[in-house]
Amino acid sequence: MTADTNNELTHHLGVAIGSIVVAVLLWVAGYRGQRVVAAVPFFILFVVMVIGPLVRIRPSIRRRVSGNFPVNWRSELGIWFAIWSVIHVLFVFWARDWDVVGYLVDMSPWAFGAFVAVLIAIVLACTSNNRAYDYLGPKAWKWHQSHGTYVIFWLVAVHGYDRAYLRPYEEMGFPSDDPLHLIYLVMIVVVVLLHVVAFAVVVSQYRKTGEYPPDL
Template identity: 30%
Template sequence: MKNNIVARHLFIGSIAIFLTFVFWLAHFEWHDEMRLWRAFGDAGYALLFVTLIIGPLIKLSSRFTFLLTWRREIGIWFAVLAVTHGLLIAHGWANWDVAKFFGYEFIPQLGRIARIEPGFGLANTLGFVAFLWIVILAFTSSDRAMRWLGASPWKWIHTGSHIVFYLVAIHTSYFLFIHYTESFHKSVPPQSTFVIPFILMSAIVLGLQITSYIKTVKSKNRRIPQK
């Protein structure tokens, strides 16, 4: 059993590393440091996408039930990539400067710290909240944690994966469509190659969630006896 778990993690881990490498290659025009944390973030979002479509797919068709056995490993490796993404930014870009991380920097012309980008702090706040929740999800993604917490509290915590999706999606949207766009006071890197995959994956997750919800409601309504 233990060997099987290790093998499964090695398999998903290999896919995670491969995806990271693919996105690293895709961002060849970016600065090396930005290229690396961007690759981890993009690959992490791809694994989050896979993790979140499994549930709705199973509700829509029992043919996808086999995917359920892989959801834990995929989710854990999403957490590994997401946490790495966050730590690379905190260490490599922000240098563990909390003010800078939330959009405040020293402006020589003003002689004081001031906010640079209006939406930057909010986007990183959402990312930070998602980061904390992802860590909690990762540390409780085991049978031992489920037994210790109890089924109901454990399920409540892991329902938060949907909240993580929305937090990460908004966080990513800001950097894809607002932050790294033409501005009068800074040069920006080329448009990210992740834009189209991000839009498609986000739309698919939302579409499947809505569709599976509608199917669930209809099924329950059919079981309610008519008076």
């Protein structure tokens, strides 16, 4: 599973169109404004997070489709996650009449974590290209991209869980029954399970052959 930092225009168009389609579907389903621009990056992040373990669990995926698919889409997906996340933050500031300082001072720990995740996403997006890859070198580039992505996922997951379940429970006395919130929870669980299974596959291969996958 090698890195791919070419940033193909067709991939960017595909992710952009796909994310807009998701936004439209959410709008049609009755969600508005902040809910839409918060959901779209979470869906993109989910796709980013499942590509690695899926390829590790089922290597045949890459053999069936040429061009290092689906790994070669992660760079574009990550960049569009950062774009939609920035849009979400701007919507939050707009809803608070652009009182940015007041919001940052008064934000919850979970919201602060999500804000940090956006900053990390911007850094990863800016270094998700061939120039940064060549400058940092393969191992350092992969290290900072993979670790940064995991940090983003957990910060966003905790923020999403707070907004979807903890806060509604505190305000109303019962968990949220919003279908979108349930989807968030399912996606978090799926990501965790896939990574656990992929880890088990790697360990199993090592126990059988004495070697790790060459592209680990």
